[in-house]
Amino acid sequence: MLVFKMRIIFYTGKGGTGKSVISCATGVKAAEQGKKVLVISTDPAHTLSDIFEKRVFDKPTEIIPNLWALQVDPIREVREKYGVIQDYVASIFQSRGLDEALAYEIASLPNMTPFISLLKIYDLVNEGFDALILDTVPSGEALKNLYLPMLLTDISKKFLKTFGFFLGALVKAVSPAVKVPAPSKEVIDADLALIDRLEVVRDLLTNVKITSLRLIANPDFFSIENLRRTYMVANLYNVNVDLAIINKVIPEEVSDPFFSEWKEKQAEYLVEAEKAFYPLPVRKVPLFKSELKGINLLKKLADYVFQDDDPLKVFYEGKPLRVDISEDGLQATLIVKTPFAKKEALEVERFGDELMVKVDTNIGEVRNFIPLPAVLYSMKLEKAKLIGDELHITFVKR
Template sequence: MRLIIYTGKGGTGKTVNSCSTAIKLADLNHKTLIISSDPAHTLEDAFVVSAVGNKPIKVLDGLYALQVDPVLELAENYGAILSYVASIFSRRGLDETLSYEIAMLPGMTQLFSLLRIEEFIRHDKFDCIVLDMPASGEALRYLYFPKLVGNIGEKLLGFTGVFSGFAKMFQPFSSFAQIPPDVIQVEINLLKRLELLSKIIIDPKITSLRLIVNPDTFSIENAKRALMSANLYGINVDVVIINKIFPSDVPNSYFTRWIEYQSRKIQEAKTSFYPLHIIEERFYEKELKGIEMLRENAEAIFDNEDPSRVFYSDKVFEFVKSGSTLILRLKAPFTNKDNFEINRYGDNLAIKVLGATGYIVNVIPLPVATITMKLFEVKIHDGIIEVTFKE
């Protein structure tokens, strides 16, 4: 069983690459499901099919598509919780319709996408699942949520659950009754599913997170922060796709500077995401849509490779916290103490390494925990740089 999750900054090509990957998997005889949580119903646009809804529909042999509908999911599976939370606001004089809107907590769509995955894996219905996630800044929070809730679920159930706990915060302002038994039972079942889901997401043999970037500063920086978060959360990142690269032989001088700029950014991305598997994807002459164009794109991306393969399984860098000390470890092969330097700029760490063609600079985002810490010590051994921060 494989779960492949695509994320990246908005507009980088997540949906196109998710669909292309799903088609390639199906062509290789993996029974595949692609799931999207985008309210714009992008799967219908990409595949040029209709009626992609809350139940898997067949797109082609071996490939099924599903569009998560959070309202329907909540009504069918968690209606008791929603009604209970909404009643709290309603009793405070809030309009009933508005009460339900507020009770629909942020990120519910993404959470339901993950819960549907847990359902399909539990019932062993597909060989591969491809998830088209939202912009990476949000996606990683939702991926970590099952682990967070799974770990503290038992404690939460000691007094309240995730959703009823949210409602209980308003108890001093309300006269609502004790939490109904059906709400507690729904929450118990939900926490069990989240605990199983957390094990799936952090298992590198099952789950791979793949980052989509364009050769520009904003999407690369966004993906670097996503990589840092994934490493902190224990989610395996195995591939970075650099998308929308202009061909070098464009017969138009207007693109000359763009091509030169992209070339620099591609090199920067390769340095920043080393040793992950990097795939370069060209900018097509027209919009990619429809089965055949997406299949052509899949062949260009993966060639003879099986997309279900785990291309890399390790942490690019890791943070180890011990008391008031935090240590950053990252791979830097062929580097010694005489050919690199490190400087800190706010919440970023700049590492400058001397390579065959000159200095290469990699800027690594630092976690919030380092805000009150100072850069204390830097060591290098066996191709690993260790940076120590202390309060």
């Protein structure tokens, strides 16, 4: 099947870390290697046009041979594809006495916009590209995008069929005593088509051969911190994370004393990143002398990120973190791959929704912080045991 030959690569990380330029660089390098690729941006306005120095439209626009780009316009996308649903939702608000302008404002489906780049995948997956590369909206939101379709499987489809997807939440919100105009067949059909699309997209995103999520941080506290939870949650949801990129590292040759403290700190954060994203390969990319625009600089950037590798390959495949829950639900084990640990000394302590893990290693004592999956919040930390390079941490119901 055509679909299984293709790759979908998402970049995630805090704003400004380099998602858009690295997406474009990935596209440039893959195109040079003869792959037909499409870079998709959901950033506002003309990010891609600025980076490629060429006007990019909201349909695939050729940049160089084999390299295409598309700038998603979420508002237009919602209007064109899901306008019927929007009209209906607005009509409900109007029936509650809101004026039309306000009704449409509220009905602009805030829960819809985050889906748009995902739904776009559905449209583009059979357009003959070898890869779709997406620079997602900044992290938290991006992850919701990935996961909401997956959550759908847990909700009874019957319920959705009765009330519709978006309508379901709305019907619950509006008091039952209020008469809501019945959705037309057209509206229900649009809603159901949307669910089907989301399911197809979810299947693509949880297929490790097809989809990779890549983490981009800078060597600073917040951007690494921000990705710890992303990494953990992606694991729980079966989205394969295959690479971590630490971008904007001050180059060795910078000797101005002004930057010496920065460089020292960055070296520490690089170690921190290796621990936080273990066992992913971590690629370090220097800070360039200028911002990154134009094909030539993107090529240079791609060489730092990928060296001689195929930028579309799956760099890592596995589940570095998982949760096993006992049948009676009274006990759960968090299993995490831990770098360089020796069996002798091991200390696990809980701080709120994080675990601090201290292990003795060949290079001295290493501490790492692991965000706790939500299922463990209400449980009590009981014991920890090292099995191979995996740390098994047992929790029990309080």
